[in-house]
Amino acid sequence: MDTMTLDAAGQTAASQPESAEREAVDTNTSKTVGKPFCDDAKMRMRNVNVFYGETQAIHDISLDIGCNEVVAMIGPSGCGKSTFLRCLNRMNDTIEDCRVEGELTLDGEPIYGQKVDVVPLRARVGMVFQKPNPFPKSIYENVAYGPKIHGIARRRAELDEIVENSLRRAGLWNEVKDRLDQPGTGLSGGQQQRLCIARAIAVSPEVILMDEPCSALDPIATARIEELINELRENYTIAIVTHSMQQAARVSQRTAYFHLGRLVEVNDTETVFTNPQHELTEAYITGRFG
């Protein structure tokens, strides 16, 4: 099956690069198989290249992330999925000699460029990290941090409300409502990660990026976070990097498979796991390598 037929079959057929027509199912990774684009894209990435000094970490990746959609990014270690994720809110800016090329937009507005201010961008595109990283402050202060720096709440009562709402949405309120003044670092790993999610929600972002949010957690805490991701999808667009294929299958609508800095295949999650189009994807999900 070639990519065009897939596109025709898919409901969200987008304009496909011409060269993809000629491509058959094989081990070639220079073009993406499947449907990387969608109609109601929240974020559009076109021909993204990322370099660390002389080394190229990302090769010519194009991908859309749709509104209220969870996109999972999977692939073997070092395949560039985290690097790509960090491009989406310009976290790579903090790394010296990291260079990002290509066209990246949020709601059609470019996110890279001289004129773009990175601060509001990051308020709109929040991030949750691999290791829970609560600030060494109280639980309340952790959640209130974002609204405070962005001046979202004018009065204390408003701030209290934001904190409570965020903690509720992150499913943490009942566990911590009596000890909001205790240090966030005193919570368990799973609670810390939910605190970090609450902290990200508190600035009401439009997109949430999650970089292996469950890799440091036990299965029960992981299940809670996954449940949470399913609930959050109603209000937010989510991109999640994960090493667990089961997790990708459970939480995402579309799954992107990365391999050595290239985007090999993107498709509806079900299709990727039941009927992968690309040989490398198949090899990875059946556990032949990775």
Next chain:
Amino acid sequence: MQTSTLFALLLLLILVAYGAGISRALTVAHKRGGLRKLAALPGYYGSYTALWCGLPALLLLGTWLIFDDAIIRALVMDRIADKPDTIAGQNLLYAQIQNLASGRLIGDAAPQLQEAALQLNRLRTGSRNLQAALSLILAVGLGAFALLRFSPELRAREKVEQVLRWVLLTCACAAIFTTVGILLSVLFESLRFFQTVSLTEFLFGLHWSPQMALRADQVGSSGAFGAVPLITGTLMVSVIAMFVAVPVGLMSAIYLAEYASKRVRALAKPVLEILAGVPTVVYGFFAALTVAPFVRDLAASLGLQASSESALAAGLVMGVMIIPFVSSLSDDVINAVPQSLRDGALGLGSTRSETVRKVVIPAALPGIVGGVLLAVSRAIGETMIVVMAAGLTANLTANPLESVTTVTVQIVTLLVGDQEFDSPKTLAAFALGLMLFISTLMLNFVALHVVKKYREQYD
């Protein structure tokens, strides 16, 4: 035999023993069929033999050298009939005998002394010969003993490492005992001081004038030992220094850790650390010759009276001296804040300065406070700059433009030159030293405690 020759000979013997141990081990191993048949590597058998050969002999030599003079002196003095009563007189007499013995005293001396000198020379030669013979016999004997005891089953490595552990322990103890010794000597001299001057006068007296009269009717004969002016002077200079060092040091640390590119950092950090390498004497004359006159002129142009040696000048220069201390400690602490916290703050849309102010610095604060307290204890103990730039008069004042004196300066002036060591004047130095020691000890203690406590809470 000269001690140095003996020493060289012993070293040579140790080397020989080491070689003999190795070759013995190798021969046996060869006969048995391979190094695996030995309980340890040949090198350890070498060290084992060398330790048996060298350690007891060197210990003997060391003990001998420490006690031999005292014993000889006791023997010589024992034979002299009419000794002087005082220790000073006895010292003088013995020095005379020593000079006579080495032929430096020309002229006639009492026959009794002549005889004592001869005896001294005899004892010295005998002692040296005995010492050489004993240590050589010990070295050769024990070395041979170790070689004879050699067997492939001997666990030489464990034995050698045991000895090494003891050597290391001894070195650690030496440092600790030195500290305890210094503390005790300061303590006992201070106690002697407090027998003449009461503790309350020392701690709460407002007047400092450490003079002791030689005659009762001397002008200004009444000494005063109130340390309050010294303490306030020290505090004033230290506070001024911290006002310079903390903001500048902290901000330069923040710049280096958070903002500077790798290139700037690689250049700026060593340059900043050169500042720490400038000898305090150099800072001292910089303070006295450049900064103090500048402060005085500046004050004059503002219509203020400033003395040519002022607390302000000394404090400013001391602050500059402490900058690298504060900045490199803070830099370490700031760098130790995990990158994940910065990422977390940036990911929420903080600007760089918000990240630094609201996340990095609060997380690093305990370490920074600890570093600042350590810097304070350095400022209090600093001597050279204040000696040159702060002045010597003990003023009880709050005006930084006046000259003040500090605890360290007074210790220096009390002990410079020839002093008799039993007058309250010199003993006062020990009391001041004890006070300084206790206060810096407490500061360090608090600093370490603060660092530890908050670190536990946050990690």
